[in-house]
Amino acid sequence: MIQFTLVKDKVVLDPNIVLFKELHELYKIKRGPDFLKSIYYTYSREADNPFRDLSQMILEENVLQVIFGVGTWEEVEMTNKERDLYEAAENLFVKYNETSEARLEKSINKKLDEISTMLDETKPKIETSYTKTGEIKFNTNLNIILNLFTKIETILKGKTVLQNAIRKQEGAGKTRGGGSTSFREMGTLSKK
Numbered sequence: 001m002i003q004f005t006l007v008k009d010k011v012v013l014d015p016n017i018v019l020f021k022e023l024h025e026l027y028k029i030k031r032g033p034d035f036l037k038s039i040y041y042t043y044s045r046e047a048d049n050p051f052r053d054l055s056q057m058i059l060e061e062n063v064l065q066v067i068f069g070v071g072t073w074e075e076v077e078m079t080n081k082e083r084d085l086y087e088a089a090e091n092l093f094v095k096y097n098e099t100s101e102a103r104l105e106k107s108i109n110k111k112l113d114e115i116s117t118m119l120d121e122t123k124p125k126i127e128t129s130y131t132k133t134g135e136i137k138f139n140t141n142l143n144i145i146l147n148l149f150t151k152i153e154t155i156l157k158g159k160t161v162l163q164n165a166i167r168k169q170e171g172a173g174k175t176r177g178g179g180s181t182s183f184r185e186m187g188t189l190s191k192k
Contacts, residue, residue: 002096004040006048011036022088035086038067039093045102045166056110057117101166108159115148 002020005012011033017023026032041051041063051063061071068076078086098106127139 002093003044003046004036006037006040009037011040020089020092022085022092026085026089029082029085031082032085034067035082036089038063039086039090041067043090043094043097045097045105053109055113056106057113099166099169101162101169105159105162105166108155108162112152112155112159115152119145119148 002016002023004016005014011017011027013027017027017036023036026035041049042060045052051059054062060073064070064072064076070076122141122145124145125141129137129139131137
C-alpha cells in the first residue's frame, strides 16, 4: 500500500515517492506535487483524506477545484509529458492501493449515491383509475420507495462489516500483541 505524507497541504518527498520511479518522476516536475495530491485525494481511503467520503459523482470536480481551481481535467492545461507522468503515477497508485474489498466498498458507495439521488428526485404519487366495473383503483409508488429504505439498511450493515474487514486487513488500529494498549505504552505507569 502506498501512502503519501502531506504536511500543511503539501506533498512531502517521502520513501513511498522515492521508491517508485513513476511517482518520483512526477514529483520532480514543477506541478508534480499538485498532481500527486490530486491522485491522493481522489483514490486514498486514509482517514487524513478530507475527500474520502465525498460522493463519487462530485469527487473529481471538488478535488480539481481545490487543487487547480477548475472543475474538469479538460480545463487543466497539461503538457504531453505531464499527462504521461500523471497517468503512470495514477495507475501505479491505484494498482498498489485498491484491494478487492476497497473496490467493492467504492462500488457500494457509488450505488448508495445513485439511490440517494433517485430518492431525492422521486416524489410519492397516488394515481386514481377506474376499473371496467366503475370501481376506483389507487396506484402508488410508495411501496417501491419503502422497499428501497429496507434495502438501504441491509446495504449499510454489509458496508460496515466490509469497512471493518478493510481496517483489519490494513492493520489500522492494531497494537503490539494484538490486544489493547498496555499501561506502559500509554505512559500511565510512572517510574519510581
